[in-house]
Amino acid sequence: MTQLVNRPAAPPSTSPRLLYVDNLRTALTALVVIHHSALGYSNIPGWYYTEPPADPSGTLLDFVILFNQAFFMGAFFLVSGLFVPGSYxxxxxxxxxxxxxxxxxxxxxxxxxxxxxxATVDRYTAARDAAAQQGTELPYLQYYLQSFIPGPMWFVEVLLVFSVLYVLWRRLAVKGRHTSESPSATGRTPGALAIAGFTVGLALVTYLWRIAVPIGVSILGLPSPAYLPQYAALFTVGLLAARRGWLGGLSRTAGRAGFAAAAVAAVALLLVLVSTGEAGLGHGTLPSLVAATCESAFAVGITLGLLVLFRERFGHQGRRRRFLSAHAFAVYVIHTVVLVALNHAISDVQAPAVAKAALLAVLALPLCWAAAYLVRALPGARKVL
Known part of the structure; x- marks a missing residue:
């Protein structure tokens, strides 16, 4: 691993698997499960099972969700982008x-x-019974189409679109030129000024985007379209980082600086959200500009810090980490069903909202990986999961 850090990365077509990136992807998958464990007990609508909080700890879950949303899917897109050029x-x-x-x-x-x-069988039952009380019928197909959203699989939809756009770029934008992008394409890792410039640019684009698409608005079933500029930008960073060997050149100082910037940005973002409320969610307001700036700094800083941390501390895989990594995508696909089943199983538990969310996460994480193992054991499942 030391060699990987100290010398330029080989082109994606010949480079070894970056085990720390696999381990980071596993951690982000676990974070998805934790995020959705909290969502059902928060004040934020959007999960398949909801239990409105009856105590102030629900507000704590709201902030956990908002801060998590500010970076974790963007980090997922960056990690996904890292594997695209070599595969192509x-x-x-x-x-x-x-x-x-x-x-x-x-x-x-x-x-x-x-x-x-x-995941929606209980919702359909409630909707069907409500329709029956009004003397009408609600066939399942009608309910399915009326309530259609891709759920957590929106990430897969967007990633597929990004992949198609990448192919078009490779086929059209560089047509007639040398496109294998050999090791000569390896470049110096961006410095502090370049990273700061990227962050400012991302903040401005996000602010402008949220004039039309503020936080909380859903478009085409996407639960978080307000973050699309971040997703596209970090996916692009992943493409460039893979091609130019940026990850190996990130210093420990850069990682520590990223975490420090993220901490400062998190405090500033919290103050903005508490003091301005919905004004920070978009619509071209000054608080939304400040919020977008803090959020972008938080996302870039914490992603940078995590990349360095995992490279330095989690760059190897034993049997346990290989198992977790191999089943991470299957966990992402199936975790909703596991969580909703557990939501109902603990519905009679009387506890503060934050305690129920924590209990759900503790139960769900091992069960999700166990279920993923069983699903991937089915004939042909490993080809797609």
Whole structure:
């Protein structure tokens, strides 16, 4: 691992697997489970099971969700972008797209046709009974279409779109030029000034975007379209970092500085949200500009810090970490059904909202990986999960 840190990275087509990136992806997957464990007991709507908090700890969950939302899916897109150039180089456009459709499209269909109906069966029952009391019928197909959203699999949808756009860029924008981008494309890791400039640019674009798409608005079933500029920007950073060997050149000082900047930005963002409320969510207000700036600094800083931390401390995989990494994507696909089942199982537990969310997360994390192991044991499942 020391060699990987101290010398330029090889081109993606020949570079070894970055185990610390796999481990980071596993941690982010666990964070998704924790995020959705908190969502059902918070004051923020949007989960398949809701239990409105009857105590102030629900507000604490709200802030946990908001801060988590500020960076974790953007970090997911960056990690996903890291693996795209090498995969394209090895397989070419046609095979790359076919594999993307297989590895992303099939799980999406699995969610839409099997897992989503399981996760929403109680909601449909309630809606059907309410319709019956009014003397009307509500066939399941009608309910399914009227309530259609991709749920957590929105990430897969957007990632598939980004992958297609990357292929188009490789085929069209650089047509007729040398596109294998050999080691000569390796460049110096961006310094503090470049990272700061990127953060400011991201903040401005996010602010402008949220004039039309403020936080809390859903578009085409996407639960967090207000963060699309961050997702696209960090996915692009992942593409460039993979091609130019940036990750290995990040210093420990950069990682510590990233965490420090994230801490300062988090405090500032908290103050903005508490003092301005909904004015910080968008619509072109001054508080929304400040919030977008703090949020961008938080996201960039904590992602930078995590990359360095995992490279330095979690760069190896034993049997346990290999198991967790191998099943992480399957956990992402199926975790909603596990969580909703557990939501109902502990529905009679009387406890503060934050305690119930913590209990759910503690139960759900091992069960999600156990369920993923069973699902991936099915014939052919490992080809797509």
């Amino acid at each position: 180089d090895r397989k070419g456009a046609g095979q790359f797209l076919r594999e993307r459709l297989l590895r992303l499209g099939v799980p999406l269909l699995l969610w839409l046709l099997v897992l989503r109906p399981l």
